Amino acid sequence: MTVTERPANYGTSMIDLGRFQIDLEMRTLHQSGTLVPVGSRAFDILAVLVSAAGRLVTKDELLDSVWPKTVVEENNIQVHLSALRKILGEDRNLIVTIPGRGYQLRQRPVESRAPAVESRAFRRSLPLRETRLTGRDAAVRQISTLIQTTQLLTLTGAGGIGKTSLAIAVARQASNDSSRAVCFVELATATTEDAVLCEVAEACGLSTLDAAVDIAQLAAAVSGKRLLLVLDNAEHVIDTVARIVDALVAASEILRVMVTSREPLRLMQETVYRVEPLDVPSSHSTHAEIVQFPAVKLFLLRVNSIQRYAYAGCEKIHLIGEICRRLDGIPLAIELAAARVAGLGVEGVHRYLHDRFSLLTGGYRTALPRHQTFRATFDWSFSILNPCHQLLFRRLAVFSGGFTFDAMCAVVCDEKYAVADAVGGIGDLVAKSLVNIELKGPVSRYRLSDSARAYALEKLHAEGEQRLIAARHARYVSHCLRPCLADSVAEQLDLEIDFRQSLDDARSAFDWAFSQHGDTRIGVELAAGLTEALLDAGLIHECCTRAEQAIDALEELPLASVDSDTEMRVRATLASALIYAQGPVSKSAQSWTEVLALAGDTGNGSGANSEGESVKALPPDPISSSDNEQAQEYGRTVLRPPLQPRRSFCACAGICATSSACVILSR
Ligand SMILES: Nc1ncnc2c1ncn2[C@@H]1O[C@H](COP(=O)(O)OP(=O)(O)O)[C@@H](O)[C@H]1O
Ligand SMILES: [Mg+2]
Known part of the structure; x- marks a missing residue:
C-alpha cells in the first residue's frame, strides 16, 4: 500500500482501491468523487484490510481491531463484510476470504494520485471542542435540514452567541452520518485575501507551496464533490469570502457551504440563519x-x-x-x-x-x-467598522430601549453624520449583529443589547460626545411626549406602547440630566413634558418626585435660565399631582399661586396662544370660592370638550383638581 504523503499538519492518508477512494481520517469512501454511504463497522473492516496493504488479516486480528473492548460472535464479521461487498458492487471480489484463515485484499491499495488541482483530500478535521451544546437541539436539527436544501448557509449573530459551536455540531453530525465529507476552515487569523485563499485551498487539499492558488483552481478542486465546506469566523474578511464562495457554489451544485460570520455575505444563493441567544427566564419565573x-x-x-x-x-x-x-x-x-x-x-x-x-x-x-x-469580543466587531459606522454605533448608546429611525436621526445626525448616511448605517449595524431590529408593529424599532449599549457608552465617553448626544436625546424625548389622539382602539394600543417607550426614554434622559455630568437646565425643560405625561398616566408619586426635583434645581439656577412658560408647566403639574398624592395641602395651593403669577408674566405680550393666555382665559380662580356648585361648575368648564392642547390642558387639570379639592374641603 502506498499512502499519499502529506505535510505533517495534514496527518491523514488517502488511498485508491479499484474505483474507490478511501479517506482513513475522514472515514469516507468515495466512488469517482461521489460519497458512498458506509456503516461504521463495515468501514472499520475496510480500514483494517487497507492498512494491512495486501497482507492476510486473521479473523482474531479483525475482531480485536474492530471490536477492541467487546467479545462478539464471529458471524458479526460476516454480516458487515457482506454489507461492504454489496457496497463495492462489481469490485466485491477485491476482498478475498481465505477459508479457515482470514481475509485479504486482492489488489494492493495505491497511492492516491493527487495533483494540485485534482485533490480528493478534503481533510481539515473539525476543531476539538466541547460539543454538548445547551439548548440547541432544535437549531442543530433545523440547520442540518437547511444544509440539505440550500447551497450556501450563513449563521449570523453577535460575537459569542454560539455560531461556531453550532456549525461544529452540525458539521460533526454530517460527518458522522457519512452524508458528506466535511472540511472545516478557521478564518479568524486570516486577514488578507491571499491568506484566506491559502486557508481554503489547503483545506481543499491543494498545494500552496509552489504557486499562489486562485479562485478558479479552488472551484475546480471542489467541483462535483459531495462536500460540506465550513468557513468559520468570516466577518473580518467578508468581501473576500463572498467572492470565493460565489465562485465555488457556481462551479458545483452538490457542494454545500456553511459560513459563520457576524454579518451575512449578501449573495443571491445565500440563506441566512440568525443564531438567537439562549432563552432566559423572566423576572416572574418560578x-x-x-x-x-x-x-x-x-x-x-x-x-x-x-x-x-x-x-x-x-x-x-x-x-x-x-x-x-x-x-x-x-x-x-x-x-x-x-x-x-x-x-x-x-x-x-x-x-x-x-x-x-x-x-x-x-x-x-x-x-x-x-x-x-x-x-475583546466587542473590540473585534468595533475595529472592523468604518469610522462612520463607529460614530453611529457609539451615539446609539444614548437609547436605553428601542428607538425608531426618526428618533435616531434626530439624536445622531448633524454636520458630522448626515441622514443619508444613517439609512445605510443602521442597516449595516443590524447586518453586523451589533443592533437588533424588531419588526413588530407599523414602524420598525431598533435596540442595542445591554452589553452592546455598555460598550457603545464607553466609546461615546472616550470620544467626549456624551454630553452633546445626551442633551440632544433629552430635547428629543421631551418633544416626543406630546399627546397623540388615536382614531381607533388598535391605534390607541400602538400609541400606548409608544407612549410607554417614550416615558422610559424620558426617564433615562431625566436621570442623566440631573446626574453629576448632566445638565439641570435641560432637565427642567424635560421635566415639563415628563411630569405632565406621568400625571396623565396616573403615576402620581413619580410625577411629584420628579417635579419637586426639577423645581429644587430650578431654584438653584441663575434667573431666567429656564423660560417662565416651562417653569409654569412644571409647577402646575406639581400643584395638580399633590392634590392626588397628599390631598388639598397648602403646598399645592402655593404652587398654584405661583402658576397664576407666572401666567400673568407670560401672558403679557406673549400672544394669545401662550400658556399664560390660556390660563388667564379660564374662569376665575375657584380656590377662594366657598361655593361648591361654583367649584364643580368650574371643573366641568375647564374639562369640557374639545380639550385644550395638552400643555394648557395640564394647567386646566391643575385648576380642576384644585377646585375638586375645594369641594371636598368645604364638605
Ligand atoms: N449552546 C451552547 N452550549 C454550551 N456552550 C456554548 C453554547 N453556545 C456557545 N457556547 C460557548 O460559548 C463560547 C462562544 O461560542 P462560539 O460558538 O465560539 O460563539 P461565536 O462563534 O458566535 O462567536 C464558546 O466557549 C462555546 O463553547
Ligand atoms: Mg465564531
Whole structure:
C-alpha cells in the first residue's frame, strides 16, 4: 500500500482501491468523487484490510481491531463484510476470504494520485471542542435540514452567541452520518485575501507551496464533490469570502457551504440563519421554571461542579436568572460570568454586572483571543467598522430601549453624520449583529443589547460626545411626549406602547440630566413634558418626585435660565399631582399661586396662544370660592370638550383638581 504523503499538519492518508477512494481520517469512501454511504463497522473492516496493504488479516486480528473492548460472535464479521461487498458492487471480489484463515485484499491499495488541482483530500478535521451544546437541539436539527436544501448557509449573530459551536455540531453530525465529507476552515487569523485563499485551498487539499492558488483552481478542486465546506469566523474578511464562495457554489451544485460570520455575505444563493441567544427566564419565573432555561443550565454547568449543587437548589437561582437575562442570553458572556463565581460568588457577579467588561474577563486559555474577555469580543466587531459606522454605533448608546429611525436621526445626525448616511448605517449595524431590529408593529424599532449599549457608552465617553448626544436625546424625548389622539382602539394600543417607550426614554434622559455630568437646565425643560405625561398616566408619586426635583434645581439656577412658560408647566403639574398624592395641602395651593403669577408674566405680550393666555382665559380662580356648585361648575368648564392642547390642558387639570379639592374641603 502506498499512502499519499502529506505535510505533517495534514496527518491523514488517502488511498485508491479499484474505483474507490478511501479517506482513513475522514472515514469516507468515495466512488469517482461521489460519497458512498458506509456503516461504521463495515468501514472499520475496510480500514483494517487497507492498512494491512495486501497482507492476510486473521479473523482474531479483525475482531480485536474492530471490536477492541467487546467479545462478539464471529458471524458479526460476516454480516458487515457482506454489507461492504454489496457496497463495492462489481469490485466485491477485491476482498478475498481465505477459508479457515482470514481475509485479504486482492489488489494492493495505491497511492492516491493527487495533483494540485485534482485533490480528493478534503481533510481539515473539525476543531476539538466541547460539543454538548445547551439548548440547541432544535437549531442543530433545523440547520442540518437547511444544509440539505440550500447551497450556501450563513449563521449570523453577535460575537459569542454560539455560531461556531453550532456549525461544529452540525458539521460533526454530517460527518458522522457519512452524508458528506466535511472540511472545516478557521478564518479568524486570516486577514488578507491571499491568506484566506491559502486557508481554503489547503483545506481543499491543494498545494500552496509552489504557486499562489486562485479562485478558479479552488472551484475546480471542489467541483462535483459531495462536500460540506465550513468557513468559520468570516466577518473580518467578508468581501473576500463572498467572492470565493460565489465562485465555488457556481462551479458545483452538490457542494454545500456553511459560513459563520457576524454579518451575512449578501449573495443571491445565500440563506441566512440568525443564531438567537439562549432563552432566559423572566423576572416572574418560578424557581422550577428558571432551572429549565438553557441560559441558566449553561451557567450552572460552567460553575465548578461542587458549587453547582449548592446553587441549583437555593434562592440564588433567581440571581442567576437575572444575571443570564442581563447578559442577554449570550453563551460566551454566561460562561465568563460563571467562571467568576469561584472568586466572587453569585451575589458578587450580580453586583458587578454594571461593570460587565471588567467582570467578564478570564476566558478559557484555549479560546480565541477575542473570546478571552467580553470586551475583546466587542473590540473585534468595533475595529472592523468604518469610522462612520463607529460614530453611529457609539451615539446609539444614548437609547436605553428601542428607538425608531426618526428618533435616531434626530439624536445622531448633524454636520458630522448626515441622514443619508444613517439609512445605510443602521442597516449595516443590524447586518453586523451589533443592533437588533424588531419588526413588530407599523414602524420598525431598533435596540442595542445591554452589553452592546455598555460598550457603545464607553466609546461615546472616550470620544467626549456624551454630553452633546445626551442633551440632544433629552430635547428629543421631551418633544416626543406630546399627546397623540388615536382614531381607533388598535391605534390607541400602538400609541400606548409608544407612549410607554417614550416615558422610559424620558426617564433615562431625566436621570442623566440631573446626574453629576448632566445638565439641570435641560432637565427642567424635560421635566415639563415628563411630569405632565406621568400625571396623565396616573403615576402620581413619580410625577411629584420628579417635579419637586426639577423645581429644587430650578431654584438653584441663575434667573431666567429656564423660560417662565416651562417653569409654569412644571409647577402646575406639581400643584395638580399633590392634590392626588397628599390631598388639598397648602403646598399645592402655593404652587398654584405661583402658576397664576407666572401666567400673568407670560401672558403679557406673549400672544394669545401662550400658556399664560390660556390660563388667564379660564374662569376665575375657584380656590377662594366657598361655593361648591361654583367649584364643580368650574371643573366641568375647564374639562369640557374639545380639550385644550395638552400643555394648557395640564394647567386646566391643575385648576380642576384644585377646585375638586375645594369641594371636598368645604364638605
Ligand atoms: N449552546 C451552547 N452550549 C454550551 N456552550 C456554548 C453554547 N453556545 C456557545 N457556547 C460557548 O460559548 C463560547 C462562544 O461560542 P462560539 O460558538 O465560539 O460563539 P461565536 O462563534 O458566535 O462567536 C464558546 O466557549 C462555546 O463553547
Ligand atoms: Mg465564531
